[in-house]
Amino acid sequence: MTPAGVALVLCGAVALYAGVRVALEPDTLRKLPFLNVFSFAITGVIALLLPHPLGIVAAAAYFVGSTLESNAIASTFAGGLERG
């Protein structure tokens, strides 16, 4: 197995472990750090999957979008967004 394949399987294992931890966590606010770990691992999988220059752009786009989504969920859950 090539070193890139080993790194890919390792990123997939981290993503699977983080997903199981998200599923088994009873507290909602404690789920969000594991969601961040999951999104980092998926970013690694996307970047390592294809040796193409646009793959880095796709990984960066997913990273930005997933971080924004996680922050929006946490901000609304904590009541930081003052709405009418």
Next chain:
Amino acid sequence: MNETVMIMLAALVVLGCVLAIRESDPYRKLIALSLIVGGTIPFIVDRGLLDVAVAVALIFPLSTIFILMACPGGEP
């Protein structure tokens, strides 16, 4: 794609689907939905459709933020 990674991502999508249907709190459902989208995007990248992957990765968080506009306020 590597077979092991593909099986792991498919397991993540199935886990997120079961979790999103069985939960009752909207915030927990949104977290499970994020799990499904994260498992789906590497399948798009594997086909070589990288521009589609960029578009989907930027549009789905926007959809989640739209749903969050209708959520009731969480715990104070």
Next chain:
Amino acid sequence: MTPEFLLGLFLILAGTVGTAFPRPKTYLNRLINLEIPGIGILLVMLSYNEALALLTYGGVSALSVFIFVRVLQKREAKT
């Protein structure tokens, strides 16, 4: 019979059943469960290599979610 096709069919079936019978029967839960068949349709389109259809469907899906949220807010404001 690629894995994307089978995964998309599973997501469409499970999401449709979850949308028809949500656990607490509120509009918000129904709207969130409606996102699951959308991702399933995306995967089925992916298994046929339709790039333009994927781009268009991804854009229109977010727009339809925005319209549903506006309808839901207007109904909540009325009652």
